[in-house]
Each structure stands twice: as C-alpha cells, then as structure tokens.
Amino acid sequence: MKQTPFHPRTSELCELYNWSLWSNWLLVDMYAPDHTHEYFAVRTACAVFDISMIPKYHIHGPDALGLLNRIVTQDVSRCAVGRVLYTPWCDDEGKIIDDGLLAHLDEGSFRLTTGDPMLYWLEDNAVRLDVSIDDVTESLAGLALQGPFSRDLLKQLSGEEIEKLAYFDITKTKIAGIPVEVSRTGYTGDLGYEIWVQPQHAVQLWDMLFEAGEAYRLIPFGDFALEMTRIEAGLLLTDVDFNSSMKVVHEFQKSSPLELGLGWAVKLDKEFFVGQEALKQEKARGPAWATVGLEVDLNSLEAIFAEFDMPLYLPPEAWSEAVPIYSHGEQIGKATSGTWSPILKKSIAIARLKPQYAKPGTVVDMEVTIDAQRKQAKATVVKLPFYDPPRKKSMGSH
Amino acid sequence: MTKNYDAIIIGGGHNGLTAAAYLAKAGRKVIVLEQRHVLGGAAVTEEIFPGFKYTVYSYVISLLPPRIIRDLELPKHGLHLMPLEGAFTPMEDGNYIASYADEDDTIDEIRRHSRRDADIFPLYSNLMYDLARAVRPILTMVPPDLRRPGMDGLRTIRDLGKHVQTLGKEKFHWLTKIMTMSAHDFLREWFETDVLIATQASIGIVGTMLGPKSPGTAYVLLHYFLGELDGALSSWGWQRGGTGGVSEAIASAARSYGAEIRCNAPVVQVIVQNGQAVGVALENGDEIYGKTVVSACDPKVTFRKLVDEKDLPSELVQAIDNFKYRGSSGKVNLALDGLPDFPAMKDKALMRAMQEICPSTDYLEQAYDDAKYDDFSKRPFMGCIIPSTVDPSMAPPGKHVMSIFVQYACYDMPSHGDRDQQRDAFGNAVIDTLAEFAPNIKDLILHKQVLTPWDIEQELGITEGNISHGELMLDQLFFMRPTPGWAKYRTPIRNYYQCGSGTHPGGGITGTPGRLAAMEIIKDGK
Known part of the structure; x- marks a missing residue:
C-alpha cells in the first residue's frame, strides 16, 4: 500500500487509525470519533480532504484535443483554457467506463483526473495521433479545500484574485509563496477548491493552510464525511452507484451515462467519440x-x-x-x-x-x-x- | 387597516411563528404581530457589537421535535443545526470532568473519577432513555382536563396509562421517584462522584428557582433528557448563525404558506365584544380584525394585560396572578479577542463543548442559597458555549463569541442599588467567577452584554424575564400549565387562544405549544 505526500500530517492527525485503501493508497475514513463533526466543518466552516491518490494524466501535443474528443462524451472543443469540464467516457457499446474532470491548462495541454487508472485506454485510443500522455498521478499532490469559508481562507493566502475564480475555473497561483494550481471544483457540492501542488511542497502547503486556517476552523475530513456530502450533492461514485464496464463480466452490471442521469454531459452531435452510435440509438429508444x-x-x-x-x-x-x-x-x-x-x-x-x-x-x-x-x-x-x-x-x- | 384574518397571532417568537405556519399551511389567512424590530422573541440573533453575533437570550437548541422540522420543511428554510459535542466541567482542585459525543469516551472519563460510576453509567443512561420514552408522548399530546376530560381526554389518560405500564415494575418505581425527588437525591442513588452528580443535577435546575436538592428537580432533568431521544434526528445543538436562524426558518416557512408577518407592531389590547375576541388594537391606533386571536405571550400578558379582568372568571385571574415566573437566569454575551484558556482543559477539542461552571453539588446549592433572598449567586452556575469554534460566521476571523447562561439571578436584587448597579454587580460576579476557571478571560473581552431577568423583561416583555414563560415545576406542567382547566390552549373568551411557552409542554425552543394550539384551533373549525 502507498502513502500520499501528505501522510506525515494526515497520519499524525488520524487519532483513530481509521484508514481504508483506495486503489492501494491509504485513505483516512475519519480522523476522530464522530465523523459528523468533519461533515459539519464542510458545510459550516471549511475542511480539507487529501485527493493526491486520484489518477491524473497530462495530455498534451497537437492532437491532445482530438484524442480527448474521441474518448469523452463531452465536447472538449468548448472547454476554454482555464476551464474544467466534468465528463464520463464509454466503451463502444455506450456503457460507462469511468468519469472524471478534464482541465484545460494551456493551449493543447490538458489534465484528466479519473476514478480508475486509465493510461492504457488513453494510449489505445491515441494510435496515429501526435499526442503525449504522461501519468502524473504521483508527481502531483492534491488537496480538496471545501466549505463556505474556503474562499476566505484562500484569499488570505493567495490574494484577491481568487475571488474571480468562477465555478469550474482553474488557475495557476501561489499559496503562501508555494506554486499551485487551484480549480473551483470538488466532490462535496459546496463552495470549494481543489489545489494541486508538487509533492515536495505538499507538507509545507498543508502547514500553511492550517496555520491560517485556524481562524476559519479548518480541519481535515475523511471519507465517511465525504460520502455524506457527495450523496447530498447527488454525485455518483464509481463501483458504488455504477460499475465500470471494463471491470464487470455481466452485461446487466453495466450502465450508460443516459441511465445515470448524465445525459447533459453527453454531446451526441459532436464529432465521433467512442460509444457515440450506441448512445444515439439508446437515446432514440429511451434509456432502460x-x-x-x-x-x-x-x-x-x-x-x-x-x-x-x-x-x-x-x-x-x-x-x-x-x-x-x-x-x-x-x-x-x-x-x-x-x-x-x-x-x-x-x-x-x-x-x-x-x-x-x-x-x-x-x-x-x-x-x-x-x-x-x-x-x-x-x-x-x-x-x-x-x-x-x-x-x-x-x-x-x- | 380592517382586513379580515382567520387568525391574528400576537407575538413573533418561535411558538407564535410555529402556530402561524401550521395554521397557514392548513389554509388559514394568518397575520403575526411582533412588537420588536426582529422576529424570534427569546430565540434571536443580534449583532450588538459589530462583527460579533450574539444569540442574545437563549443559547442552545434542544427539544425541537423532528416532526415539526419535517412538517414545516425547516431545513429548506435555513435550519442548519449542528450537534453540541459534550461538556467540560473544571473543578476547584484543578481537575475536571468531561462528557463526549461518544459514550465510550464519556465512560472512560468517568472511570478516571470512579470505576464504579463508570460501570453503572450505561445502566443509568438506559434507565433515563426508557423513562424519557415513557413520558415523551405527554410532550406531544394536548393535556386532558381532569375535571371534564371528555372522550378525548379519557382516551388520552387511558393511552398514557397503558404506555407507562409497558415500563415494568422496577422502572415504574424509578418513574415515580424521578417525578418527585430532587435531582441530587435521585443521582446519589446512582453515583458516588460528586462532580458527576453536579453536572447531571445542573440540568435539573435549568430554568427553575430551585436548587439541586429541591424536590421536583429530578423531573426537570428528565424533561431535558428527552432531547437525547432523537439522537441524530434532533439532539442538543447550535444553529448556524445563532439561534435566531431557527426563528427565521420557521418565519420563512410560515410566509411560504401565505402567512403575513409584521414587525414593530406592538399589540396593546385584544378587542372583545360580547365575550368573544374579534381583533386587536395596536399601539399606533390601528385595529385589525379576525376570526380568532392567538396570544403567544406569557400567561400574565395573555390574561392580565391584553384583556380586561371583567371578561375573565375570577378564579382564573387569581390562578394567573399566582403563576410563578421567577426568572432565575441571566445571560452574559462576550465578544472575545481569542479563546479563553481553561488550565484544567487537557483536550482542546472541549472548546467546542459546553463549558459548565458547576464544580460540586455544594457549589450549586450555595448558588441557589443566594437566590432565595432576592440576590444573584456570588458564584453562579454557568453554561458557556463558544459557537464561533464551529461556526466562523459568528465572529471575525480569529475572534470568538461566548454565550453564557447564568443561574441564579433574581428579578429584583435591591441590595445592589438601582437597576444599572444590579446589572453591573451581576456581570462582575459572572466574569470574576469565570476567571477563577479561565484566568485570561478578562484580557480577552472586547465587549460584554449583561442581561438580568429584569432586562429580559424590558426587552422582550416576558414577565419577570423568564424565557420559559413560567417556571418548569411539576405544579405548573401538563394539565396545570398555565392553570388547571385552561391548559388546552383555549381561554374563557371565545375565539381567544394561547400558544406560548406558558402552555404545555413549556419552555425550550420546541415549537410544540405553537403546533398543538394550531391543531386545536383547526379542530375547533376556526
């Protein structure tokens, strides 16, 4: 099992030794008895969740946009630089493989975060395309800073600019001098941000956040509290609310994004993407x-x-x-x-x-x-x- | 203004608002008239000192029934309740006792004081749980009139009897004991640790002019234990942004059902014609007419101020004049520059708990001794909460608000001079006592608001400043609240109803008097 770059801090604070494994990464379920306290911090003050273990792929090069548009159901050409897109992706039968966030970092440069490791799927679809795909899962640490006071805290550490960050925007900035990327995204359905940092700066970032965060009652939260918030937010979880079509053996265990209420993220009229034809047919006959x-x-x-x-x-x-x-x-x-x-x-x-x-x-x-x-x-x-x-x-x- | 309403509700406290919401939801045309600029009565949040939100008169939410939360969809209207995680009681020898959200933690903490008490504590909790369950139906029923019970009343009494019988012999005996004993004596039968008894007994004196050794206080302990029954559903806690948020949520619900709510509209009189309430007269001279008039005020205001004595039977006048208010608690609100330091507090998470100043049973009883002779306690019992430890919206970043419930303070405390001098002396006793346990408190105070029962009366118009609208004592509860014969929310004046905390089931932010009164009004076809 693996430890994230924040482990020196999370392990110190996890009084309960209550951990589980997520893709073989150690993940805190709850820090102290009674996770409702962590839940209320997310909804009342602010709290951080270690998201370093999320698989991340840096996709860049002349055909990066073409590759992504071939894979995901959303129309990536409509995602401007500095914006983030939520998107599912499917197999040929239009059954969902996974979903994630796609950040448009720069011209021709994207980062895709996924639920399951996805490198081979990206590479298999990149045949004859001029594109580089780097697995940056371990070279970027991440923290989700969520809650009504997350903006006040970030503003104090990185300046007024953060106020201009709209929902699903991403920007490069500094937090207490540490270079980071901040997106206004999250999995709690609240005001919140996701912060990406080089692993060597992870602990320092944590300390800076917590030093300033005391005034905003910042605490860390674990997976138990996260689960409550993401269900309230109506966000689906892979392996729970649906299964990846790649990991199941029986047809009935598969789902399409249309069945999952994700039709808004399926742009059937865009150029070819994997599963398009099947999804068109499904839409015509109506999802099951x-x-x-x-x-x-x-x-x-x-x-x-x-x-x-x-x-x-x-x-x-x-x-x-x-x-x-x-x-x-x-x-x-x-x-x-x-x-x-x-x-x-x-x-x-x-x-x-x-x-x-x-x-x-x-x-x-x-x-x-x-x-x-x-x-x-x-x-x-x-x-x-x-x-x-x-x-x-x-x-x-x- | 002669618009005709189905119900005119006097007083925009949480019970008046609850009654309004239920009546409006049932299709009635309702208006609520509140004398102050802000809704909520004793359940308000006000920014007395810039940047700091005080929950001025009340401090925690308890007993708000899940049923009302659901019926009125209060979360949709801004209800945001958070659990209060335990309690911390510093002792005079530098030790402390604490309770936690997690019962095993609480038991281990008790074990530090007494192994025997730790082992027996779960049995005590179970008993209290069962007893609370046995009396809980009482809290949601319209009290029967024992002299003329009628079919409904007889059914109520029978159901209650059956329900209590399910307890079994041993627990029934405990029930009779808890109904009659003092909290101190009741707890002595269970525990040997004095400070543990003190922390439990302190619950039994809240809102009464009784000491922990006075008979009747064991029941009050049980009364407050009822809040525990609903666990995650309800429980003790605080509202985001202060308790006023609860009133605002109920008001918002009432408005969503069509109720009209007016502030700065003091009512001076209920207009009675031929023994029947037909409307109200406002201080500004306006008159508003309606089919029913509902008073959410305390019994003295309801019966002795808003209506004429000649419209009431003399026995009721006498009973209301004898009704005991005896506001026994004051409130101190502090804006703090930082967190107080309790040297006895080893686990700083207890800053989020209630800090209770009740280090021993003798301390509590002595606090009561002072109050027997029209004085405040030299060293009062205090329940302190610091809502800003979980809710940053209560104070500027890094600052805090402390909300202190103080018992005892009397309505008249003549030995200290005029009202201003009484207030100052009382406020000083509170801070001096608190400083014994948190020495840095005086250096942190940016602003201080001190309220004696008299101040509460001046601000809210509640008789003798008792925010429970009359003492929670056995002789003033259930079918005797406010007085036998008139405990079913009706009055001798036709179409004039009562729905405040002076009716069953009494004080606390429960909304139940408002709900039960509304249901009786609907039942009467009004």
Missing part, C-alpha cells in the same frame, strides 16, 4: 433506467420502528450496499447509496429506477430491515442534487 434521488418518508419509517416498540433510529454513516425498491410489490429498481443528511434532516438515497417511476413526486417503497426483518418504507422520488447551496456557484461570500 433513470437515476433519481429518493427521500425516505420518515413518518412511515417511524411507524415501522414503532412496530418493534423502538424510536426511529438512523445510523449516522452513509451506506453503499444496494437496496431493492418496489412499487405495488414489484421490484422497480435499487437504491445504490444513501445517508442520513444532518443538514436536510432527511434520509436520502441515490437510486436507479425503471423510467416510468422516475417522475419527481412518485411514491415508491424502499426495503428496510430491522432486526433482519424485511419491511418497506415509503420514499418519494426527487430531482438530484438534494443539497445545492447558492454559494457553490456564486461569486459573493458565504
């Missing part, structure tokens, strides 16, 4: 599944608990084992991950349902088990995201 949000009706859940003479109890952690969803006794889909949302005071889940049940307001039944007994609670279909504060995109303050 729809991805939606579910809000559990807590009054109905409370009534189920009352059958056991128990008060309503909801675990404070997010869950990611699929749960069947029914309508009138027939299974119509599954919830793939969910959480108690302390901010919304709701139990929420991301679900994949047959399209006729996907209309907001539709009431469905969700399986719950109490003492290993199967019950069904009511849940209402809603649009994603569940939580979308104006500050995420706005240029004003908190």
Whole structure:
C-alpha cells in the first residue's frame, strides 16, 4: 500500500487509525470519533480532504484535443483554457467506463483526473495521433479545500484574485509563496477548491493552510464525511452507484451515462467519440433506467420502528450496499447509496429506477430491515442534487 | 387597516411563528404581530457589537421535535443545526470532568473519577432513555382536563396509562421517584462522584428557582433528557448563525404558506365584544380584525394585560396572578479577542463543548442559597458555549463569541442599588467567577452584554424575564400549565387562544405549544 505526500500530517492527525485503501493508497475514513463533526466543518466552516491518490494524466501535443474528443462524451472543443469540464467516457457499446474532470491548462495541454487508472485506454485510443500522455498521478499532490469559508481562507493566502475564480475555473497561483494550481471544483457540492501542488511542497502547503486556517476552523475530513456530502450533492461514485464496464463480466452490471442521469454531459452531435452510435440509438429508444434521488418518508419509517416498540433510529454513516425498491410489490429498481443528511434532516438515497417511476413526486417503497426483518418504507422520488447551496456557484461570500 | 384574518397571532417568537405556519399551511389567512424590530422573541440573533453575533437570550437548541422540522420543511428554510459535542466541567482542585459525543469516551472519563460510576453509567443512561420514552408522548399530546376530560381526554389518560405500564415494575418505581425527588437525591442513588452528580443535577435546575436538592428537580432533568431521544434526528445543538436562524426558518416557512408577518407592531389590547375576541388594537391606533386571536405571550400578558379582568372568571385571574415566573437566569454575551484558556482543559477539542461552571453539588446549592433572598449567586452556575469554534460566521476571523447562561439571578436584587448597579454587580460576579476557571478571560473581552431577568423583561416583555414563560415545576406542567382547566390552549373568551411557552409542554425552543394550539384551533373549525 502507498502513502500520499501528505501522510506525515494526515497520519499524525488520524487519532483513530481509521484508514481504508483506495486503489492501494491509504485513505483516512475519519480522523476522530464522530465523523459528523468533519461533515459539519464542510458545510459550516471549511475542511480539507487529501485527493493526491486520484489518477491524473497530462495530455498534451497537437492532437491532445482530438484524442480527448474521441474518448469523452463531452465536447472538449468548448472547454476554454482555464476551464474544467466534468465528463464520463464509454466503451463502444455506450456503457460507462469511468468519469472524471478534464482541465484545460494551456493551449493543447490538458489534465484528466479519473476514478480508475486509465493510461492504457488513453494510449489505445491515441494510435496515429501526435499526442503525449504522461501519468502524473504521483508527481502531483492534491488537496480538496471545501466549505463556505474556503474562499476566505484562500484569499488570505493567495490574494484577491481568487475571488474571480468562477465555478469550474482553474488557475495557476501561489499559496503562501508555494506554486499551485487551484480549480473551483470538488466532490462535496459546496463552495470549494481543489489545489494541486508538487509533492515536495505538499507538507509545507498543508502547514500553511492550517496555520491560517485556524481562524476559519479548518480541519481535515475523511471519507465517511465525504460520502455524506457527495450523496447530498447527488454525485455518483464509481463501483458504488455504477460499475465500470471494463471491470464487470455481466452485461446487466453495466450502465450508460443516459441511465445515470448524465445525459447533459453527453454531446451526441459532436464529432465521433467512442460509444457515440450506441448512445444515439439508446437515446432514440429511451434509456432502460433513470437515476433519481429518493427521500425516505420518515413518518412511515417511524411507524415501522414503532412496530418493534423502538424510536426511529438512523445510523449516522452513509451506506453503499444496494437496496431493492418496489412499487405495488414489484421490484422497480435499487437504491445504490444513501445517508442520513444532518443538514436536510432527511434520509436520502441515490437510486436507479425503471423510467416510468422516475417522475419527481412518485411514491415508491424502499426495503428496510430491522432486526433482519424485511419491511418497506415509503420514499418519494426527487430531482438530484438534494443539497445545492447558492454559494457553490456564486461569486459573493458565504 | 380592517382586513379580515382567520387568525391574528400576537407575538413573533418561535411558538407564535410555529402556530402561524401550521395554521397557514392548513389554509388559514394568518397575520403575526411582533412588537420588536426582529422576529424570534427569546430565540434571536443580534449583532450588538459589530462583527460579533450574539444569540442574545437563549443559547442552545434542544427539544425541537423532528416532526415539526419535517412538517414545516425547516431545513429548506435555513435550519442548519449542528450537534453540541459534550461538556467540560473544571473543578476547584484543578481537575475536571468531561462528557463526549461518544459514550465510550464519556465512560472512560468517568472511570478516571470512579470505576464504579463508570460501570453503572450505561445502566443509568438506559434507565433515563426508557423513562424519557415513557413520558415523551405527554410532550406531544394536548393535556386532558381532569375535571371534564371528555372522550378525548379519557382516551388520552387511558393511552398514557397503558404506555407507562409497558415500563415494568422496577422502572415504574424509578418513574415515580424521578417525578418527585430532587435531582441530587435521585443521582446519589446512582453515583458516588460528586462532580458527576453536579453536572447531571445542573440540568435539573435549568430554568427553575430551585436548587439541586429541591424536590421536583429530578423531573426537570428528565424533561431535558428527552432531547437525547432523537439522537441524530434532533439532539442538543447550535444553529448556524445563532439561534435566531431557527426563528427565521420557521418565519420563512410560515410566509411560504401565505402567512403575513409584521414587525414593530406592538399589540396593546385584544378587542372583545360580547365575550368573544374579534381583533386587536395596536399601539399606533390601528385595529385589525379576525376570526380568532392567538396570544403567544406569557400567561400574565395573555390574561392580565391584553384583556380586561371583567371578561375573565375570577378564579382564573387569581390562578394567573399566582403563576410563578421567577426568572432565575441571566445571560452574559462576550465578544472575545481569542479563546479563553481553561488550565484544567487537557483536550482542546472541549472548546467546542459546553463549558459548565458547576464544580460540586455544594457549589450549586450555595448558588441557589443566594437566590432565595432576592440576590444573584456570588458564584453562579454557568453554561458557556463558544459557537464561533464551529461556526466562523459568528465572529471575525480569529475572534470568538461566548454565550453564557447564568443561574441564579433574581428579578429584583435591591441590595445592589438601582437597576444599572444590579446589572453591573451581576456581570462582575459572572466574569470574576469565570476567571477563577479561565484566568485570561478578562484580557480577552472586547465587549460584554449583561442581561438580568429584569432586562429580559424590558426587552422582550416576558414577565419577570423568564424565557420559559413560567417556571418548569411539576405544579405548573401538563394539565396545570398555565392553570388547571385552561391548559388546552383555549381561554374563557371565545375565539381567544394561547400558544406560548406558558402552555404545555413549556419552555425550550420546541415549537410544540405553537403546533398543538394550531391543531386545536383547526379542530375547533376556526
């Protein structure tokens, strides 16, 4: 297993020794007992998450744009220098392989961050193209600085310019003198930034952030808190809400971006890209599944608990084992991950349902088990995201 | 202004707003009239000192039922509650006791003081949990009128009896004990560590003019324990931006259902014609008419100020005159240049917890001794929170606000001179006592706001400055709140209702009196 460049600091702060592995990288689940404190820091103050382990590819050269446009479903030609694009990419059958962020760093120079290592897929598609693909996963460390006060903190360390950074912009700047790249992106659905730094400066960057961050109650947060926030933000997670078509063996385990509610990121009318034809056909006949949000009706859940003479109890952690969803006794889909949302005071889940049940307001039944007994609670279909504060995109303050 | 409303609500505190929201949601045409420039009554946030937000009168959120949060969709309207993570109590010998969000941490901390108490603590927690569960239905029911219960009342009494019977013999005995004993005596049956008893007993005196050794305080302990039942759903905590945010969320919900809310609109009188409320008269001379008038004010204001004595039965007048308010707590809000240093605090994460000044049971009882004779405690019981440790929006970067609940302080404290002198002396006692446990506090104070019960009355109009609208004592709870016969939110004046904390289930930012009153009004077909 591998340690990120921030390990000297994260390991010092992880009092609980609560780690898991992510592509064989050590990742903090929670730093101290009760991860809700970390969750609230993201939603109330600011907090950092070590994202160094994310696979990253520097793609540059005359055909860089051509390669990327051939691979991803978004139209890269519409991504100006200094902008970042969210995009999925698919196999020939239009089934999703992975998704990630594509940053347009300079003319003909891009960086793609992915969920799984993706070098061979990039290279296989680059045949006869004049393009260089460098795996920079280990030569760039990263921190996601998220929360309503993240801008105030960054402004203090890198100057007023940071205020001009719009949602999904990226810029080169300095934080307390350390050269960094900062994008206004994140996986929490809040105001936030992702900061990329040379590994040799990682610890110094951490220390600078935390020194200035004390005034803004900066703390580190781990994967448990991240999971809660990304579900609130309605963001999908690979291997949880969908599987990479490259890693599964059965057809039914694959998904298309249209089934995952990512149709907005699929530009069918652009030049050729992998999976285009299949996706066009799928769009014409209509996707087999729809991805939606579910809000559990807590009054109905409370009534189920009352059958056991128990008060309503909801675990404070997010869950990611699929749960069947029914309508009138027939299974119509599954919830793939969910959480108690302390901010919304709701139990929420991301679900994949047959399209006729996907209309907001539709009431469905969700399986719950109490003492290993199967019950069904009511849940209402809603649009994603569940939580979308104006500050995420706005240029004003908190 | 003679627009006709279905309901005119006097007072824009959180209960008035909750009643307005429920009534408006049910399709009623509602107006809320608030005398102050700001909504929320005792649950307000104000920037008294530039850059620093004070939760002026209240300090933590507890007991706000998940049901109301859900019914009114309060998170959509800005409710943002964060859990308060435990408590820290410095002792006079330099030691301390703490509690944590994680029960195992709490038990280990108790073990430092007594192995026996640590082992028994989970059993105590379980018992309190069960007892709270047993009494919880009471908090969400309309109290029966024992003299004329009617079918609904009889059903309520029967259900309650059945429910309590599920407790089993041993726990039922504990229930009868907790209903009658003092917090101190009740806790002595469980624990040997004095400071542990003090921290628990301090919960039993909050909002009362009673000491930890006074009978009746064990019940108050249970009353506040109810907030624990909902765990992640509700729990003790703070609102982002201060407790005023809770009132604003309820107001926003009420408006979204169509309620009209007016500030700077003091009501001087309820207009009664032929024994029936028909409207209200404002201080500016305006009159507003409506089918019902609902007072969210305390019982004295509701019955003795807003309406004429001749419209009320004399027994009610007498009962209201005997109703005990006895505001027993004051509030001190501090703008701080940095964090106070409690030398006893080994784990700095406890800065985010409540810092409680209650080092021993004798300390608490002695604090009460002073208050028996119209004085403040020389060394008061204090609950301090520093919301800026988790919420940077409360103070400028690097600065802090401290919100201090102080008990005891009396409404009249004549031995200290005029009102200004009383306030100064009280404020000094608070800071001097706090400085015993956090010596650098005096150097950090940028601004100080001191409120005695009298000040709270002047600002909010709440009788004797008791933000619970009357003491939480057994003889003033349930079907006796505010007085037997008139505990069902109605009044002897037709179409005149009450919905403040002076009605069941009482004080705290619960919204329940407002909700239950609204439901009774709807039931009456108004």
